[in-house]
Amino acid sequence: MFHKLTNLSFTTEIVNNCPLHLSLCSNKNYIFQELKKFNLMNTNKRNRVYIATSLDGYIADKNGGIEWLENVPNPENDDMGYEAFMTETDAIIMGRNTFETVCSFDIPWPYKIPVFVLSNTLNSIPNPYQEHVQLLRGKVKEALKQLHGKGINSLYIDGGKLIQSFLKEDLIDELIITTIPILLGEGIPLFSNLDKPLQFECLSSKKFTNSLSQNHYIRLR
Ligand SMILES: NC(=O)c1ccc[n+]([C@@H]2O[C@H](COP(=O)([O-])OP(=O)(O)OC[C@H]3O[C@@H](n4cnc5c(N)ncnc54)[C@H](OP(=O)(O)O)[C@@H]3O)[C@@H](O)[C@H]2O)c1
Numbered sequence: 212m213f214h215k216l217t218n219l220s221f222t223t224e225i226v227n228n229c230p231l232h233l234s235l236c237s238n239k240n241y242i243f244q245e246l247k248k249f250n251l252m253n254t255n256k257r258n259r260v261y262i263a264t265s266l267d268g269y270i271a272d273k274n275g276g277i278e279w280l281e282n283v284p285n286p287e288n289d290d291m292g293y294e295a296f297m298t299e300t301d302a303i304i305m306g307r308n309t310f311e312t313v314c315s316f317d318i319p320w321p322y323k324i325p326v327f328v329l330s331n332t333l334n335s336i337p338n339p340y341q342e343h344v345q346l347l348r349g350k351v352k353e354a355l356k357q358l359h360g361k362g363i364n365s366l367y368i369d370g371g372k373l374i375q376s377f378l379k380e381d382l383i384d385e386l387i388i389t390t391i392p393i394l395l396g397e398g399i400p401l402f403s404n405l406d407k408p409l410q411f412e413c414l415s416s417k418k419f420t421n422s423l424s425q426n427h428y429i430r431l432r
Contacts, residue, residue, distance in 0.1 A: 256364045258355075259385040260374055261296050262401060266390060269398030270371050275312065279393050284420060291389060291419050297324065301363045304329055304347065304354065306370025314340065325363070329354055329373060351376050375403045386411065386428040389419075 263280055264270055271277050303322060305313075307330035313321070314337070326344045328336065329351070336344045347354040351373075358366065368377050377383045388401075411428035418424050 254364060256359060257384040258366050258368050258377055258382050259296070259300070259387065260368050260383060261293065261387045262369070262374070263389040263391055264401050265393050265395040265398065267394050267396070268401050269395045270401050271312075271399040272395050273397045273399075275308070275399065277312075279395065280391060283391055283423065286420070289419050291423070291425060292387070292417075296367070296387065299365055300324060300367045301365045302327060302358065303367040303369055304358070304373065306330075306373035307333060308372065309370035310344070327354070327358065351380060351382065355382070371399050371401055374401065378402070378405060378409065381407075381409060381430075383409075384430050387425065388428070389423055389425040392422055 262270060265279065272279065302325040304327045307328055310326075310328040310330075320340070320343045322343065327347045328344055329347045331348055333346055335341075336346050347357065355366075358364075368374055368383065374383065410431045412431050414427040414429050416424065416426050
């Protein structure tokens with residue numbers, strides 16, 4: 212969700228390498244189905260997080276606001292690795308609260324890949340979003356099983372509580388965390404209690420726009 216306002220493009224390596232009729236096609240859902248047919252989707256199962264936090268580890272302020280995130284100066288419109296990350300992602304699993312936040316933005320639907328919203332209270336996806344979003348129910352492992360059964364393997368996990376549930380079950384393989392140098396004092400946290408420590412390795416650290424740092428962590432198993 213961090214990059215919801217960027218103009219995402221699907222002109223990725225994966226599309227460049229696919230059969231000609233697909234690279235000429237502008238219907239993204241069609242491309243997604245066809246890529247699966249041609250076995251060009253990712254086959255490795257992995258769950259990754261790409262998220263921005265405050266210095267004190269919040270992903271939104273106490274009212275769910277993310278203005279502090281949107282107002283970060285980015286004069287060169289650096290996408291901070293987002294497109295590359297999305298190229299390697301089959302679909303997004305989003306918590307219901309994050310989905311509702313995205314719906315509240317006055318912008319066209321920002322994602323070019325399938326989005327699955329995990330919710331056990333929503334009865335259905337509201338009408339304008341049904342074209343882009345599917346509802347998943349049940350527990351995290353059941354949801355993953357459903358997606359893996361469809362060949363959807365490389366997943367972007369988004370939403371604080373949802374990420375925490377994945378971490379509780381040790382189901383997160385990579386964390387890409389961009390830190391905004393602001394202390395919010397309180398808010399919606401990225402992390403919560405765990406039953407056991409989870410060790411990660413830092414694959415890379417980058418600095419953007421002289422104020423943001425981005426760390427890419429991989430779970431050591
Ligand atoms: N800084 C960033 O980059 C960033 C990124 C994403 C989101 N955000 C912000 O984070 C806030 C939303 O995060 P959040 O932590 O409040 O909620 P969330 O993780 O987006 O959604 C939580 C909801 O997802 C549903 N859910 C279903 N199964 C679940 C499970 N196993 N574990 C956890 N949730 C499950 C539940 O809804 P039901 O009750 O319907 O089952 C639950 O209340 C928003 O303010 C958004 O703007 C910021």
